[in-house]
Amino acid sequence: MRKRPIATNDPHIQALAGIVGETAILYRKEDLIAYDCDGFTVHRHLPKAVVFPNSTEEVAAIVNYCHKHDLPFLARGAGTGLSGGAIPLNGEVVISLTRMKRLLHVDLENRRAVVEPGFVNLKLTNSVAHRGYYYAPDPSSQYCCTIGGNVAENAGGAHCLKYGVTTNHILGLEVVLPTGEVIEIGGNGVPDPPGYDLLGLLTGSEGTLGIVTKITVRLLKNPEAKQTVLAYFNEVEDASQTVSDIISAGIVPAALEMMDQTAIEAVEAAAFPVGHPKDIAALLLIEVDGISAGIDEQINDILTICRRHRVREVKVAQSEEERARWWANRKTGFGAMGAISPDYLVQDGVIPRSRLPEVLREIAAISRRYGLRIANIFHAGDGNLHPLVLFDASKPGETERALAAGSECLKACAAVGGSITGEHGVGIEKKEEMRFIFTDEEILAQTALRDVFNPKNLLNPGKLFPTPGRCVETKQAPLPVK
């Protein structure tokens, strides 16, 4: 790398450069702009600096320095998070883990692999695919998101319905605690390490309890057979009922995805159209996998249920190529909104699956109330909704209206006993909405745990929990670095 002498008198920058080297730190404003937000772009703030450590020791030294000097800091992977977990709201030192991207160990006999946090999710599957194995959690951003970030957010994906989310696949972690101390939990993948389940607590803690520097994950063997069904419906209600009936018939699909008319309009206008009819109200993408001898029976059951609910057209993928096209169309669905709207805001509520029809009706009502289109593209089998509120940020007040509409969608989920986030995390975005589902005492019980790990609250402060006293934060303009 080109050597670039440090041109600042800031002793902190100099000290951090001393740890990672002069080529592995950014501190000039023009270099920092790319790090002022992540996949959630409503709030922005420049970090104090971005450092790129190359080892656990360097991460520990950085953290130790920040801890001693009371500098707030946070970890960042690929920056694909959708709830603002990696936004340096307080001018944090951003610890980018993108250089720690090695695949350290693969042990197929014991079905596990050890990776560094910056290793990209899909690369893991690609590394073991030739032997017939894969890494199950598959967020839509899997081609670029990192496994470290997946751990922080407890990332999900389309195939979590059958195989579980990130936390179900983490066997061990090496963690730099907010004090700079390094601990190892679960060692080389031994199940149930004695003591409280810190693996479970750390996974999904949104980078507020520690920085993960090494991850032991479970690998799965590819299913012997896989079949994918695409079903078009004239009524949303019929599609919802089909979802409900598939689940209660005792079928566990590998994935069960739904898109409504607005979403279909967008994906068909974007990069991966597959020729869905424009006039259908909803489509379902259903995948079953498992032992080949049992697949046909499952597919037949699914087709029967679809027909019972007046499906307009239903087809089974005839080739891997066709299946891949259907999935590319679905997985790029959020980005496809750009084809029909200047801006969009994605929400992430979860509901009991049987309440799907009524909550979708409620979301349609919210859309009408706010005069904003809302597309729905989501993991129907999990009850994990992703209402996409379409808006135009250049119109005065529309961003605020979109945020309010999104929040109302979450309220509708909470009202039927659901949750405000199924896989994107709370971050900055849904801090206040935590109150829709938790009491003050329950939030206190959680922050009490944070205090055990992160006593000075320097690691990713201001995330995940509502501001005491309910002062709603308004949109913040970018501020210069201190």
Next chain:
Amino acid sequence: MLSLAWIEELQAFLHPEQIKRNETFHPLGNDGAVTVYPQTEEEIAAVLRYADRHGKKVAIAGRGTKRGFGGQRAQADILLSLERYAGIVEHAAADMTVTVKAGTVFGELQRALAPYRQKVALDPFWPEEATIGGVIAANDSGPKRLGYGSARDSVIGLRVVYPDGTVIRSGGKVVKNVAGYDMNKLFIGAMGTLGVLSEITFKLRPLAKYESVVLLSFPSGDLHDIRSFAVSFLDTMMEPVCFELLNPALAERLTGRPVYTLVIGFEDVESAVHYQEQWVERLRPQTAEMAVFAGTEASAFWRTFYTVAPNGRLAPAENGVEAAVKIGVVNLDVLSVLRESALIADRCHVRLEAHGGLSHGLCQAYVRGGEKDVLTAIEELRQTAVRLGGYAVVKHLPFSLRQRIDVWGAKPSYVFLLEGIKRKVDPNKTVNDQRFIGGI
């Protein structure tokens, strides 16, 4: 003897019938000067609030199958029994979730779900006696963990009564949820040291349409044969729900033949189950013998299997003592643990029955013999586990012997975090004091 006049004070919030003074104490310890039987969450909270304010120690129990698991106290002041706090709170069949009270017997819950063709995907020991609360608090799981996962994969929500009487909910009733910290995980396997689990919500799985158990016995006793069969079978795309190796001593008890035996379970539609059985047939070594049990025979096999572990409700062994040890290693290292266990049995003059999952890495060893021999065998099992990078935890042992051995093994380097969590949640060490690792 200290005055027990305070027991009268419990009548402020419990009916006299819910309070029982104890004259003698259980040989497994974890008893109480008085046993209380709350019937509502409010009563649980009232007991804890009273104890927390008055410096009383509370031991928590379901039906007592795990009374011999951990604990450095013969008796607490109050034994809080959840026996009368049982039943299904809500079964949302269409959502495939169920919420139950902690004192519900595991098998009773499964029977209530069966008409809906649903189940909790867990296979704990002693399902007809163990309560849900105990299974979750002790994080118990059986051989089908391979296919089912463990409690942390099935529990989606909890109501926990904190030691100060506050009720905290974690998770919820939806199958996917990342709002806030994943607090469910904290209470699973916490041995009741962070409060009383009041209600537990599970996500459910459909009952399999068909099930079979393949017993593959290896009279040659050659562990290399077993290993290479295991590696090649697990590399196929078959989906066994269990792949558990029994050592000869345990195989003798379960099948009548004292040879290493693999228990391979399949649950799927019938055609898929038979198809997988054929794969076993095709890949098995010449010398291995195969038997298949299906339907009621398979159920009968499992019913017996789940009663091989010691049970704190049963009368103690007449001759010598009985111990259960849970050993965690990396999957295939289970073979080394089982091989070593045979040598340990010989060296220590104990009977040692053991089984372990070659694709989940947990072993259970049941040791019977003289006091000193059993303790030595436990030590040696632990050394074996630690040498393999794993651990050994004693799940069952009489109280007197628990004082002579470290039930939990060495403290992890991060024990200060565990202590910190305990301090935040239970600063007065009111609930299940000294029941857990590091004296927590």
